[in-house]
Amino acid sequence: MQKTFLRAWMHLDRLYMSSGSVMSWLRTVARNLAIDQSRRAAVRNEYVENTRAYAERQQDRFECVFEAIEAVSLMQNLSREHCAVLFHTQLNGRTMRETAAILRIPVGTVKSRSSHALSNLRRLAME
Template sequence: MGGVRPRHRQVADEALVRTLFEEHGRAMLAYAQRLTGDRATAEDVVQEALIRAWKHPDALVNGKGSVRGWLLTVVRNLVLDGVRARNARPKEVAESPATVAVEKDHADRVVNSLVVLGALEQLPDAHRSVLVEIYVRGQSVSETAETLGIPPGTVKSRSYYGLRALRDLFTARGTGMEGVA
C-alpha cells in the first residue's frame, strides 16, 4: 500500500484537520501572529501545525495534556525553528545601485596596480614624488608640500603635469586606463 491511505482513512483525516481548525484555529492564529508579528507568516505556521497534527493524530489522542495545548506548543516550536533558521544564515542584502557587487577575482586590480606603478617609474622624480604622496599615501596638498618641502602651488602644478604625463603614457600603450589618470 506504500504511502496511499484508504479512502475512509483519508476522509477521517480531513475531518480531523477541519475539526481542529474550527475549534482551535482562531487561538492558534492569534498566538502565532503575536509571536511573529506578521499575519501571513502566522497563517503559514498554523497551516504547518495542522499538517503536523494530521501526520501525528496519535499525539492528539494519547497526549498527556489538552489538544489545544499540544497545538499551541507546535505553533511555538515552529516559530522558534523559523527564528533559529534565520539567525543561522547571514543576513541577505538586496542588491541596489548603492551596494557594490562582491568582486570575484582581484586579478584586474593587481594588474592595474602594476601598470600604474610601472608608469609612475617612468615619470620624473619631482612628479612621481608628488603623486605618490597624494594618491598612494593619501596626503593632502598642504601635507605633501610640508613632506616634500615645496610650496602648495608647486604640489598642485606637479600633480597636474604628473597626471597628464600618466594619461599620455596610458594612451600611448593602449592600456584602457586612460581615464584613470
C-alpha cells in the same frame, strides 16, 4: 595593491637601476603578498567562503593589482619629483598641504607637479 605600491616606492632606487623588467618585479611582489595573505588566513583558521561571490571579489582584487602594476610601470617615465607627489597624494591620500609639508616645497609646486604627472600618465596610458 597598496602594499605592492609601497614596496615599489621603498625600492624605487632598485627599480630605476635594475636591468630587469619592472612588470616582472611588481608581479612577483604582488603574487608573494597574495600568497603571504593566504597563508596567514590559513594559520588563523579563517573561514574562506568557497562561493562565486568570493571568486568574483578575488578577480576584482587581481585586476586592481595588475592595473596598479601598469600604473607603476608608467610611472617609471616620470621624474622622481612627480612620482613623489603622486605617491603622497594618490597612494596615501594626503592633501596638497600635507604633501607640501612632507616634501618641503610650496603648495603651488605640489599642485603643478601633480597636474603635470597625471597628464603625463594619461598620455602614456593612451600610447
